[in-house]
Every structure is written in C-alpha cells, then in structure tokens.
Amino acid sequence: xxxxxxxxxxxxxxxxxxxxxxxxxxxxxxxxxxxxxxxxxxxxxxxxxxxxxxxxxxxxxxxxxxxxxxxxxxxxxxxxxxxxxxxxxxxxxxxxxxxxxxxxxxxxxxxxxxxxxxxxxxxxxxxxxxxxxxxxxxxxxxxxxxxxxxxxxxxxxxxxxxxxxxxxxxxxxxxxxxxxxxxxxxxxxxxxxxxxxxxxxxxx
Amino acid sequence: xxxxxxxxxxxxxxxxxxxxxxxxxxxxxxxxxxxxxxxxxxxxxxxxxxxxxxxxxxxxxxxxxxxxxxxxxxxxxxxxxxxxxxxxxxxxxxxxxxxxxxxxxxxxxxxxxxxxxxxxxxxxxxxxxxxxxxxxxxxxxxxxxxxxxxxxxxxxxxxxxxxxxxxxxxxxxxxxxxxxxxxxxxxxxxxxxxxxxxxxxxxxxxxxxxxxxxxxxxxxxxxxxxxxxxxxxxxxxxxxxxxxxxxxxxxxxxxxxxxxxxxxxxxxxxxxxxxxxxxxxxxxxxxxxxxxxxxxxxxxxxxxxxxxxxxxxxxxxxxxxxxxxxxxxxxxxxxxxxxxxxxxxxxxxxxxxxxxxxxxxxxxxxxxxxxxxxxxxx
Numbered sequence: 389x390x391x392x393x394x395x396x397x398x399x400x401x402x403x404x405x406x407x408x409x410x411x412x413x414x415x416x417x418x419x420x421x422x423x424x425x426x427x428x429x430x431x432x433x434x435x436x437x438x439x440x441x442x443x444x445x446x447x448x449x450x451x452x453x454x455x456x457x458x459x460x461x462x463x464x465x466x467x468x469x470x471x472x473x474x475x476x477x478x479x480x481x482x483x484x485x486x487x488x489x490x491x492x493x494x495x496x497x498x499x500x501x502x503x504x505x506x507x508x509x510x511x512x513x514x515x516x517x518x519x520x521x522x523x524x525x526x527x528x529x530x531x532x533x534x535x536x537x538x539x540x541x542x543x544x545x546x547x548x549x550x551x552x553x554x555x556x557x558x559x560x561x562x563x564x565x566x567x568x569x570x571x572x573x574x575x576x577x578x579x580x581x582x583x584x585x586x587x588x589x590x591x592x
Numbered sequence: 593x594x595x596x597x598x599x600x601x602x603x604x605x606x607x608x609x610x611x612x613x614x615x616x617x618x619x620x621x622x623x624x625x626x627x628x629x630x631x632x633x634x635x636x637x638x639x640x641x642x643x644x645x646x647x648x649x650x651x652x653x654x655x656x657x658x659x660x661x662x663x664x665x666x667x668x669x670x671x672x673x674x675x676x677x678x679x680x681x682x683x684x685x686x687x688x689x690x691x692x693x694x695x696x697x698x699x700x701x702x703x704x705x706x707x708x709x710x711x712x713x714x715x716x717x718x719x720x721x722x723x724x725x726x727x728x729x730x731x732x733x734x735x736x737x738x739x740x741x742x743x744x745x746x747x748x749x750x751x752x753x754x755x756x757x758x759x760x761x762x763x764x765x766x767x768x769x770x771x772x773x774x775x776x777x778x779x780x781x782x783x784x785x786x787x788x789x790x791x792x793x794x795x796x797x798x799x800x801x802x803x804x805x806x807x808x809x810x811x812x813x814x815x816x817x818x819x820x821x822x823x824x825x826x827x828x829x830x831x832x833x834x835x836x837x838x839x840x841x842x843x844x845x846x847x848x849x850x851x852x853x854x855x856x857x858x859x860x861x862x863x864x865x866x867x868x869x870x871x872x873x874x875x876x877x878x879x880x881x882x883x884x885x886x887x888x889x890x891x892x893x894x895x896x897x898x899x900x901x902x903x904x905x906x907x908x909x910x911x912x913x914x915x916x917x918x919x920x921x922x923x924x925x926x927x928x929x930x931x932x933x934x935x936x937x938x939x940x941x942x943x944x945x946x947x948x949x950x951x952x953x954x955x956x957x958x959x960x961x962x963x964x965x966x967x968x969x970x
Contacts (some may be wrong), residue, residue: 408933432930438956441939445907448961452926453940465927 390424394567395477395503395583402501402559402587403429407472410463410497411478412456412489415440417449424449431471439472442511463492471497476581481505482536487549490588494555500588506562508542508578526565527582543578550588594668596662600676601668602634602659602683609699616694616729617889622719625708629733630699631655631691634675635683637737643970644739645681646730646766647671648754649729651822651878652870654698657690658683673953680684680961681746685970689737694729695721695877703873704805715873716802723750723885727757731765744768745904748950749917751877753885756925759902760887761919766970770961773914773950775810775921776928777886782916785825786879789818793872802873805918815872816863823862826944828913880899895928905935907964909957911949912942937964 392400396419403409405427411420414433417440423429434454435441444451454465456479474497480486481504493500505527506512515523522532530537541549543562550557562573562581572580599604609630612844616624632655637644658675660668669675669690670960677684695718703718710717712789734742745766747755752774778786779962782787796814799860827835836855851857891897904931910922919940929936941957943949949957 430933430935432936438942442956442959443964445937445939445960446967449968450935450937452930452936452938465923465930467931470931 392418393477394563394565395585396422397567398428398503398561398563399475399477399503403427403473403475404489405429406583407431408470410434410466410471410474412474412476412493414444414449414451415477415481415502417447417451419475419477420444420449421447428549430506434586443526449533456489463489463496468495468497473497473499473501475501475505477501478505481538481540483539486539486541487553490549490555491553494588494590497559498589500555501586502546502588503583503585504541505537506575506581507540508544509582510579513579525582543581546584547585554591555587555588556591557588561585600678602676604663605632605634605659605661605669607632607655607661607699610733612729612732614732616725616732618719618725619722620720620783624694624701624719627694627701627729628699629691629701629729629891631689631733631739632657632659632669634658634688634690635686637687637739638970641739642741642743643686643751644734644737644742645686645688646734646742646745647675647681647688648726648730648745648751648758649693650747650749650751651882652819652866652875653751654696655690655692655700656698658688659742671951673951674958674961676784680958682962682965684963686743688693689733689734689739691730691735693721693726693878695874695881697871697874702871703802703877704871705770713805715725715805718873718877719882720947721759721877722881723753724761726754726881729970730754730758731762734765740765742766743970744764744965745772746770746772747774748772749774749947750882752917753882756841757885758905759906760898763901763903766904768907768964769902770907770909770964771922771925772909773911773917773922773947774908774925775917776888776925781881785821785916786883789821790876791878792817792821793876796872799872801850802876804872811872812866812867815870815875816860817866818872819866819870820863825916826947828944829914830913830944831946831948834944837934840864896931899928899934900932902929902932902934906937908936908938908961909950910938910940911945911947911957911959912940913944914947914949915948916947 409431411433432450474493512523562577564582609628613626614684656669657671658669675681695702703714707714745755745758752771755769791813796811798809799811839854887898888895910919926938939960945952
C-alpha cells in the first residue's frame with residue numbers, strides 16, 4: 389500500500405470501523421479507499437475535478453460530482469444526521485463560505501473532521517512579517533494569484549470561529565507534512581504547527 | 593459503408609429471434625399469448641455466465657447497438673461508440689446482449705406484427721406496454737440465454753429507466769446498474785412534448801385510428817413532425833447554434849416558406865429518414881411507456897423507498913446541456929440511493945450536445961465509463 393498523506397493517516401485512526409462517511413472534496417478517493425480496505429467504512433466522496441472523479445471511479449470509490457461552493461444548495465441533498473462522520477481535508481480554505489459549510493457538515497453528520505494548513509505557522513509569519521510577501525511552502529505551494537486557497541486561516545482563527553458558531557472541538561492534532569508532532573507544536577501550535585486537524589461536533 | 597471493419601468494432605453481426613410460447617401478463621392486465629424478441633449479442637459468454645451485460649435501448653433505438661449487419665451498411669449500430677473491443681463496454685471481456693423491446697418495429701412483436709386472432713397487424717390493438725413489462729420480458733430472454741445474473745444492466749434515457757427498473761424488480765439478477773441521461777419519472781414538460789408528438793401522429797389524415805397498414809399507407813407527415821419536435825429537444829441551443837447558426841441554404845432569403853435555413857433542411861431530412869425506418873404506432877407506445885414510468889408512485893412518491901431493496905451498485909451519469917433529461921433529474925435518483933445508503937457514483941459530464949450527448953464520443957464520459965466497467969468483476 390502506498391504511503392497515506394500524513395493528515396489522512398491520522399484521520400483514519402479517528403474513525404470508528406464500519407462507519408458511514410462523507411468526504412467533502414475527496415480528491416482521488418485515497419482516504420475512502422483506505423477506510424474501506426482497512427475499516428469496512430462505507431460512504432461517498434464529493435468531488436468536482438474531472439481527473440479526481442475518474443481516479444475515484446478507477447479505485448472503486450463511490451464519488452458524487454458536487455460543487456461544494458454551490459451553497460445555495462449547501463449539503464441540502466443530504467438528510468439530517470445521515471453520516472457518522474463528515475470529513476473535509478485541506479479544502480476548508482478553498483470554500484467561499486467555510487462557516488456555513490461547517491454548520492452543514494454537522495447537520496448531516498454526527499462528527500466533523502477538518503484539516504487545513506495553518507497560516508499562523510512561523511514560516512508564514514516570517515514571509516509575511518519580514519519579507520512582506522505571501523508565503524509559499526510545501527503545504528501552500530501556489531502563488532497568491534493562482535491559488536485555490538481563498539480563505540486561509542490560523543489555528544486561533546479556526547478555534548474562534550468554532551466558538552462563535554457554537555461548535556465543540558473534541559480533538560485536535562497539529563502535525564508537520566511528514567505526520568510528525570514535535571515538542572514545539574505542543575507548546576505553541578499556532579506558531580509551529582503546519583497542518584491542523586480537528587474533530588468537531590455540535591455544542592450543547 | 594466500411595471498406596474494412598475497424599479493429600475496435602464488433603464486426604459483422606447477425607440478429608437472432610427467440611419465440612416465446614409462454615404468455616406474458618402485462619401491467620395493463622392484458623396478456624400477450626406469445627411473442628418474438630429479436631436480439632444481438634457481442635463477445636463471448638464465459639463458462640460461469642458471469643460476464644453478461646444487458647443494453648436497454650431508448651425511444652427510437654433497437655437491438656442493433658454495435659457493429660454492422662453487412663459491408664453495405666452505411667452506419668454501425670446506434671451505440672457503436674461505447675460497445676466493442678477496448679471500448680467502455682469492452683466486448684473482449686463482456687458478453688453483451690441488446691434486444692428490440694416488445695412493441696418495437698424492428699423484429700420483436702409489436703403493432704406491425706400479425707395479431708393471431710385477426711390475422712391482421714395488431715395496429716392500435718397492440719396492448720400498452722410499460723417499462724416493467726419490458727424488464728419482465730428481458731428477464732425471460734435472460735433465462736433463455738442462461739444468464740442468472742447480469743454483470744451490469746446499462747441504458748440511456750428510456751433505457752436508463754429500464755436499468756433502474758431492473759434493479760428494483762430483480763434485485764438479485766444484476767450486480768451493477770448504469771443509468772445514463774435518465775430520470776426516475778417524466779416531468780410535466782416531458783409528458784407535454786410526448787403529447788404533442790402523439791397528437792401530430794394521430795391527427796394525420798392517413799393515421800386511420802392506427803389502422804393505416806390496411807390502407808397501405810403511413811401517417812408520414814405526423815410521424816415526421818413528431819420526430820422533428822423530438823430532435824429539437826434532444827439537441828441544445830448551443831449545439832444547434834454551432835451546427836447550423838442562421839446559415840441559409842442558398843445564401844439569401846427568398847421571402848417564402850420553403851426550406852431556407854440549414855436547420856430546417858436538417859430537421860426535415862431527419863424527419864423523413866425516420867418515417868422510412870420507424871412505425872407510428874410504436875412511437876405512440878414508446879412515448880406512453882415513458883410517461884407512465886414512476887416507480888416511486890407505489891411508495892407514496894418516495895423514490896428512496898422504491899429503491900430500498902436494490903442490491904446493484906450504481907453509476908449514474910448526466911450531461912450539463914441536456915434539458916430533456918436534465919442533470920437535476922439524474923440527481924433525484926442519486927439522492928434516493930444515497931438516502932438509502934446504496935452504492936452509487938454520480939458524474940455530471942460537461943457536454944454541449946444536449947440529450948444526444950450520451951451517444952457521443954466525449955473523453956471524460958469515455959474515461960469514467962471505461963474505468964467503471966473495468967472494475968466490474970466477472
């Protein structure tokens with residue numbers, strides 16, 4: 389089996405076997421395929437990119453052509469609480485209204501799992517604060533003008549948003565692109581964490 | 593006509609006819625005492641009969657889906673783009689069965705066939721056939737061919753409705769269901785188009801209430817009009833614009849009502865060609881079968897309930913510019929399948945050909961279709 393992307397490997401461990409999962413922006417379906425093969429997980433990936441869709445089909449992953457930005461529809465196609473988990477990896481920052489989508493995720497699923505690149509990472513701060521230019525890094529590889537990332541946020545931004553929306557954070561992990569959590573990330577995650585992974589649910 | 597048969601063609605094919613002596617009880621409560629079904633097959637049935645694919649045809653289709661009947665045939669079967677060695681429905685792997693539905697006019701028993709009770713063509717007395725009846729008759733053909741379970745049942749448009757009905761009516765007899773440019777039921781707009789087509793045929797003075805065979809004529813004008821109307825709804829505004837624009841046949845306007853615009857010439861040609869190959873009573877029957885199809889109606893309008901017992905895995909495909917069977921209609925099927933936690937993939941393919949896109953060679957369509965078919969275990 390090929391190496392899973394670091395955040396995906398961690399997420400898989402958070403998902404209970406035999407769950408029903410919706411993966412928003414599922415790419416080539418790597419996570420769902422892994423979950424299917426190792427944890428008997430069922431579910432669907434939503435994707436808009438043609439090549440990704442073709443690759444999902446070729447791996448036997450159920451994929452639904454869907455535009456996550458079509459928020460007039462939201463996820464209204466999906467029934468309330470119809471999934472155990474709704475997962476969105478590295479797509480939050482590409483969505484026009486991430487706040488509304490987070491609420492939709494928790495409408496259709498019991499648990500939400502979200503990952504995003506932390507814009508508060510020290511390299512981003514150096515790039516912006518000292519050099520005065522938008523950062524480019526392995527987790528943010530594109531120039532500002534041709535990036536899909538239109539709503540980058542920091543770990544602190546995300547947690548403030550959850551607080552505002554009444555969303556409860558039940559689990560958090562901060563890793564580097566190689567899936568490692570180092571001591572400094574524990575001490576100051578918003579400075580040393582490159583990728584943030586959250587498990588969320590509706591607050592009381 | 594092909595000078596040589598292309599390597600990715602199934603080649604020269606010969607239809608076969610099976611005569612069924614066992615009466616077929618129809619949804620309308622009438623019974624067909626005995627009947628013929630004409631069909632073609634492509635590829636080889638494997639030893640454990642697990643590689644069989646059923647193709648269901650649309651309104652004006654028939655059993656001739658791929659290959660050529662002879663070296664003199666101008667065009668191959670209607671879905672030759674998708675059926676053949678190395679094509680999405682790969683005949684080097686699958687055994688493909690394609691039939692002409694009951695009520696058709698290409699060799700299966702239909703209005704043009706002789707009614708044994710009168711020794712005259714059935715004409716308008718041919719019983720109304722529904723999608724369910726077609727699927728039941730197809731199941732009998734499967735029995736004859738020794739196919740207990742199809743690897744997949746595949747259809748576009750009205751053919752997609754048959755595939756869907758297979759999954760509902762015979763959940764154990766197919767592993768995959770591929771529904772293309774279809775809908776779980778017709779909309780009022782769709783029924784309206786069918787009604788205009790039927791009125792065009794029935795109001796033709798040579799229709800004779802459907803008994804035109806006895807008068808040695810056909811309702812040519814009516815059937816032509818019906819086809820012209822249908823054809824407009826199968827294309828998109830964009831495809832008509834790029835195909836014809838406002839181009840004039842002779843470069844200038846003539847201040848009359850003869851054919852002046854290219855699009856008029858095209859429609860008339862399509863209409864006339866259709867009259868020569870299709871029967872008006874069959875057209876009435878097929879459009880009615882379309883109108884009636886509504887599997888959710890037996891479940892308080894809840895499609896998810898109608899689909900609750902299906903076991904097949906689904907691939908649903910739609911095309912962006914198709915307004916006769918729009919993507920939203922396919923998405924109704926997808927939503928119902930997701931709500932009942934069935935296995936389904938859905939792909940909306942960018943295409944400007946309108947409803948006809950499902951017959952066209954479109955790279956993304958081809959790739960998705962091929963990738964799905966290659967995953968099917970045999």
